Amino acid sequence: xxxxxxxAQVFAAWTLAERLEGREDxxxxxxxxxxxxxxxxxxxxFALVQSRADLTGTLAQSDKIAAICSLEGADPLKGDxxxxxxxxxxGVRVLTLFWADNAFGxxxxxxxxxxxxxxxxxxxxCEELGVMIDVSHASDAAFxxxxxxxRQPFVASHSNCRELCPSxxxxxxxxxxxxxxxxxxxxxxxxxxxxSSESFARNEEYRQRxxxxxxxxxRTWEEIEELMRAYHQSAPRPPLSVVxxxxxxxxxxxxxxxxxxxxxLDGTDSLPEGMxxxxxxxxxxxxxxxxxxxxxxxxxxxxxxxxxxxxDVLR
Numbered sequence: 001x002x003x004x005x006x007x008a009q010v011f012a013a014w015t016l017a018e019r020l021e022g023r024e025d026x027x028x029x030x031x032x033x034x035x036x037x038x039x040x041x042x043x044x045x046f047a048l049v050q051s052r053a054d055l056t057g058t059l060a061q062s063d064k065i066a067a068i069c070s071l072e073g074a075d076p077l078k079g080d081x082x083x084x085x086x087x088x089x090x091g092v093r094v095l096t097l098f099w100a101d102n103a104f105g106x107x108x109x110x111x112x113x114x115x116x117x118x119x120x121x122x123x124x125x126c127e128e129l130g131v132m133i134d135v136s137h138a139s140d141a142a143f144x145x146x147x148x149x150x151r152q153p154f155v156a157s158h159s160n161c162r163e164l165c166p167s168x169x170x171x172x173x174x175x176x177x178x179x180x181x182x183x184x185x186x187x188x189x190x191x192x193x194x195x196s197s198e199s200f201a202r203n204e205e206y207r208q209r210x211x212x213x214x215x216x217x218x219r220t221w222e223e224i225e226e227l228m229r230a231y232h233q234s235a236p237r238p239p240l241s242v243v244x245x246x247x248x249x250x251x252x253x254x255x256x257x258x259x260x261x262x263x264x265l266d267g268t269d270s271l272p273e274g275m276x277x278x279x280x281x282x283x284x285x286x287x288x289x290x291x292x293x294x295x296x297x298x299x300x301x302x303x304x305x306x307x308x309x310x311x312d313v314l315r
Contacts, residue, residue, distance in 0.1 A: 001279075002065070003279045004281040004282060005281075005282070007058075007303055008049070008058070008059065008065065009065055011035045011069055012072040012266065013035075013069070013070065014266075015028045015031070015075060018100070019221055024075045025076040032087070032091050033090075039067050044063075045063070046064065046065050047065070047067065049093060052310075052311050054314075069091040069093060069094070070092060071087060071092055071094070073097075073099030073100065074095060074097050074103075075100075078103075079102075080118075082125065084131065088129050093130070094155075095131050096137060101113070103116065104118050106138075106141065108137060108168040115149075119145070120149060123146060124149070127152050129315075130314050131313075132154065132313050133146060133150060133152075133154035134154065135155070135156050136155075136157050136187075140172075143175060152182075152313055154182060155309060156175075158191075159194070160194045160195060160246045161250060164249055165194055165200050166197060169194050176253045179254065180253075180255055180257070183309065184309055185257075186254070186258055186259060186260065187263070187306070188246050188247055188250070188261055188262050190243065190265065190275065192237060192268070192272060195243065195246060196242050198238070199236075199238055207228070210227050232268065232269040239273050240273055240274045240275060241287055243272060244291045247259055251297070256297050256301075257300060257308075260301060260306040261302060284302075285302065
């Protein structure tokens with residue numbers, strides 16, 4: 001991260017109810033405690049962001065990384081919108097409403113339902129506390145429900161353009177414009193299956209091959225993950241230029257103020273050609289220059305847009 005010049009990083013606590021059987025809140029709190037410990041033990045390099053002033057002050061120091069805590073999926077709240085206050089006290093400043101379906105509504109790979117009454121209450125709770133609402137993974141219906149309710153900017157922290165890659169994890173042009181109109185940001189995801197139509201089609205074909213077999217029902221989460229990991233590590237990688245394709249499409253549709261870099265490096269076993277870890281982020285800058293983005297536009301994509309939207313929402 002230091003080598004790449006990373007200024008801020010969101011650290012996601014991903015804990016699903018169906019995997020943890022009632023311990024999702026405990027597991028999430030353990031992950032958040034680990035991030036706080038990291039910031040304490042490596043205080044020369046990390047600063048935990050809990051306010052607008054924390055973010056602005058840390059980004060002004062070129063040798064420090066702003067650490068922002070998130071929940072990836074609201075499962076740890078166990079269906080109670082008011083429980084967000086407890087996680088806010090533990091450092092959470094971003095809430096990805098869904099990873100899978102939960103008590104607050106539907107995900108893009110689940111039921112497709114919109115926000116429940118609890119989900120609508122949770123959106124209001126986020127805005128009251130100053131927690132960034134993140135619609136990545138939300139169903140289309142839930143996305144539009146958030147749009148109708150939100151009074152503050154929100155983000156799609158790690159989503160791409162459905163026009164370029166048909167994954168339901170990506171946003172339609174209408175959705176991109178809606179995020180932009182709310183003053184929000186779409187963070188380009190570096191997962192090949194969300195960048196490239198070819199990678200998405202291959203992934204889906206392989207996923208169906210391991211799901212539609214007699215033994216599929218006996219496989220554990222861990223076994224499925226191991227199969228997918230082996231597949232991704234051997235699958236062809238798309239060129240890094242596809243990242244620039246999504247950036248330029250976002251600019252064309254939503255304007256240069258709605259685009260950022262979303263990464264999702266902890267959510268994939270494969271990245272585009274030339275990218276192996278976070279230290280390779282400067283290669284994205286080279287790609288953006290190659291397609292003609294100006295230096296002020298590149299600064300917005302790589303830093304300024306997300307900084308602005310966080311400063312708008314954090315207290």
